[in-house]
Amino acid sequence: MGTLMEEIIAAHLGRSVVAGDTVVVPVDLVMSHDTTTPLVADQLARLGRGVKHPERAVVVLDHVTPAATVAAAQQHQRCREFVAGQRIGSLLSDGICHQVLPEHGLVAPGDIVVGADSHTVTLGALGALATGMGSTDIAVAYATGETWLRVPATIQVRLEGSLQPPVSAKDLVLELVRRLGSDGARYQAIEYTGPGAASLPMGDRMTLSNMAVEMGAKAGIFAADEVTLRWLDGRSDRPCRVVTARDPGYSRSEGISLTALEPMVAPPPAVDSARPVRELAGLAVDQVFIGTCTNGRLADLAVAATLLRGRQVAVRTVVVPASREVYLEALRAGYLESLVAAGVAVESPGCGPCLGRHKGVLGPGERAVTTMSRNFRGRMGDPSSEIYLVSPATAAATALRGCLTDPREVV
Amino acid sequence: MARVWRFGDSVNTDQIIPGRYNLTTDWAALGRACFVELRPDFTSGVRPGDVIVAGEDFGCGSSREHAVIALQAAGVGAVVAPSYARIFYRNAINRGLTLLECSDLGSLADGAEVELDRISGVLREASTGREWRARPLPEFAQRIARHGGVLELVQAHGGLRGECGPDCGSGLAPVPGGESDVR
Ligand code: SF4
Numbered sequence: 001m002g003t004l005m006e007e008i009i010a011a012h013l014g015r016s017v018v019a020g021d022t023v024v025v026p027v028d029l030v031m032s033h034d035t036t037t038p039l040v041a042d043q044l045a046r047l048g049r050g051v052k053h054p055e056r057a058v059v060v061l062d063h064v065t066p067a068a069t070v071a072a073a074q075q076h077q078r079c080r081e082f083v084a085g086q087r088i089g090s091l092l093s094d095g096i097c098h099q100v101l102p103e104h105g106l107v108a109p110g111d112i113v114v115g116a117d118s119h120t121v122t123l124g125a126l127g128a129l130a131t132g133m134g135s136t137d138i139a140v141a142y143a144t145g146e147t148w149l150r151v152p153a154t155i156q157v158r159l160e161g162s163l164q165p166p167v168s169a170k171d172l173v174l175e176l177v178r179r180l181g182s183d184g185a186r187y188q189a190i191e192y193t194g195p196g197a198a199s200l201p202m203g204d205r206m207t208l209s210n211m212a213v214e215m216g217a218k219a220g221i222f223a224a225d226e227v228t229l230r231w232l233d234g235r236s237d238r239p240c241r242v243v244t245a246r247d248p249g250y251s252r253s254e255g256i257s258l259t260a261l262e263p264m265v266a267p268p269p270a271v272d273s274a275r276p277v278r279e280l281a282g283l284a285v286d287q288v289f290i291g292t293c294t295n296g297r298l299a300d301l302a303v304a305a306t307l308l309r310g311r312q313v314a315v316r317t318v319v320v321p322a323s324r325e326v327y328l329e330a331l332r333a334g335y336l337e338s339l340v341a342a343g344v345a346v347e348s349p350g351c352g353p354c355l356g357r358h359k360g361v362l363g364p365g366e367r368a369v370t371t372m373s374r375n376f377r378g379r380m381g382d383p384s385s386e387i388y389l390v391s392p393a394t395a396a397a398t399a400l401r402g403c404l405t406d407p408r409e410v411v
Numbered sequence: 412m413a414r415v416w417r418f419g420d421s422v423n424t425d426q427i428i429p430g431r432y433n434l435t436t437d438w439a440a441l442g443r444a445c446f447v448e449l450r451p452d453f454t455s456g457v458r459p460g461d462v463i464v465a466g467e468d469f470g471c472g473s474s475r476e477h478a479v480i481a482l483q484a485a486g487v488g489a490v491v492a493p494s495y496a497r498i499f500y501r502n503a504i505n506r507g508l509t510l511l512e513c514s515d516l517g518s519l520a521d522g523a524e525v526e527l528d529r530i531s532g533v534l535r536e537a538s539t540g541r542e543w544r545a546r547p548l549p550e551f552a553q554r555i556a557r558h559g560g561v562l563e564l565v566q567a568h569g570g571l572r573g574e575c576g577p578d579c580g581s582g583l584a585p586v587p588g589g590e591s592d593v594r
Pocket of ligand 1: 097292350351355372
């Protein structure tokens with residue numbers, strides 16, 4: 001009896017748990033990436049231990065890939081040495097970790113996944129308990145195959161109605177972050193429920209789970225259903241432990257009508273500052289960026305390509321597919337051709353400019369409109385530059401006009 | 412005597428160590444970049460053992476553990492705030508950085524001289540004698556702190572499980588900023 005969090009943890013322990021309990025649980029998958037693996041390797045070396053279950057370990061090179069500097073190249077060398085030395089099961093360099101883990105079938109519903117990256121919560125879209133941790137916690141998970149957790153209380157987010165394009169899951173989650181606040185779910189989990197949740201495709205679920213951490217949450221989870229199983233079909237042959245919430249007790253319940261939403265923008269420097277795009281329409285913009293683990297998937301690129309097809313962007317625009325799979329599918333569907341013809345710089349899969357290291361770094365005072373998840377000061381480059389968070393449709397409409405634009409005006 | 416460095420609400424890990432400076436595991440380099448953009452005078456002024464006093468949700472955002480290392484390498488002795496983001500909280504405890512959870516810190520000014528008793532979790536302002544008492548850490552975090560960090564706990568017990576005995580730590584948190592918790 002319990003929330004998805006309680007049920008998943010209970011299934012791993014063979015006994016029931018309730019929110020507030022502190023438990024040591026076995027983990028099904030442990031992940032670290034090019035920025036965090038070197039610290040993890042240092043901590044494992046201090047501990048004098050190796051990776052206990054190499055087949056349940058994965059290292060992803062995604063944050064600065066291909067390497068943009070000698071320092072980044074050296075970090076990649078350290079990651080490769082670590083993977084070889086520990087005989088780690090998977091070394092992936094074909095996209096952002098949170099996108100390629102599920103694409104490679106490494107995550108199944110009911111799993112407990114820990115990753116050395118805060119957006120590991122993205123994998124909650126598949127019905128897994130997935131959470132981000134620091135390098136020392138991940139070193140311990142590698143060494144012991146276990147982690148310690150406080151069973152979180154859960155906030156229910158009940159979704160009703162259906163999204164009215166060009167309004168998207170990103171607008172929904174920006175509205176949710178505004179309502180709950182950037183620490184509104186701290187030490188808790190978010191469970192997305194209701195008919196609106198069931199209607200969302202996997203990509204939208206990932207966007208919602210992804211930004212759970214922007215409310216301070218330990219996890220943002222959907223119950224696995226037909227949509228999940230269909231998405232996993234052909235990717236994973238792991239047996240699925242489809243866990244369901246049974247008579248769950250929630251700490252809070254928040255209802256949102258998808259039908260009533262409108263395009264939203266979160267101006268800097270706080271993620272919970274969202275307001276309707278129309279209130280800030282016309283704002284001058286220096287760069288548009290579409291990509292990241294929040295919104296770099298096929299459907300996101302499709303929206304941008306459809307809007308920009310046969311037209312020209314009015315401001316420099318960078319598109320980075322979240323993974324090679326997304327890149328290939330977008331190529332086959334003709335999206336990339338439409339984008340390149342419209343004047344967009346399409347870059348190779350990875351995090352790209354999301355953390356200000358390459359492929360579109362901002363100069364002093366520059367303003368970017370992007371599909372990423374964080375608008376922290378200086379994240380994309382110079383500390384005086386600005387980041388406005390929007391949906392792919394709003395980003396594409398903005399690229400077209402050269403100023404912040406409500407996508408309903410151009411479709 | 413330690414000096415107080417005041418910060419506001421929601422200080423994120425990008426502000427503690429921006430993503431353009433954390434492409435290294437070199438302690439000295441991380442220490443030099445601590446608050447490099449948010450408070451450029453910080454690294455030149457901070458003295459070993461100084462205390463960060465901040466608002467709600469300190470350490471939100473990225474999971475980068477470089478943020479804890481940057482604070483430790485810069486010489487920060489402890490962070491005092493009403494609440495912390497969960498990943499930062501774990502990272503700090505895991506690496507033996509002292510965190511105090513205290514409310515009503517509003518009157519404690521930047522530059523104030525304070526004394527910190529890590530064992531009782533009491534912060535005392537020298538000029539006024541005012542005291543703040545920290546809420547105790549959750550039990551598992553206390554276990555980790557008793558060992559001086561989670562690696563030390565795993566080393567002592569062979570894993571995360573098991574009960575702590577009299578040999579487990581001395582009951583004292585390590586002295587942050589010193590060599591002991593750097594290694
Ligand atoms: S795309 Fe951005 S938010 Fe996502 S993992 Fe990469 S750096 Fe982090």
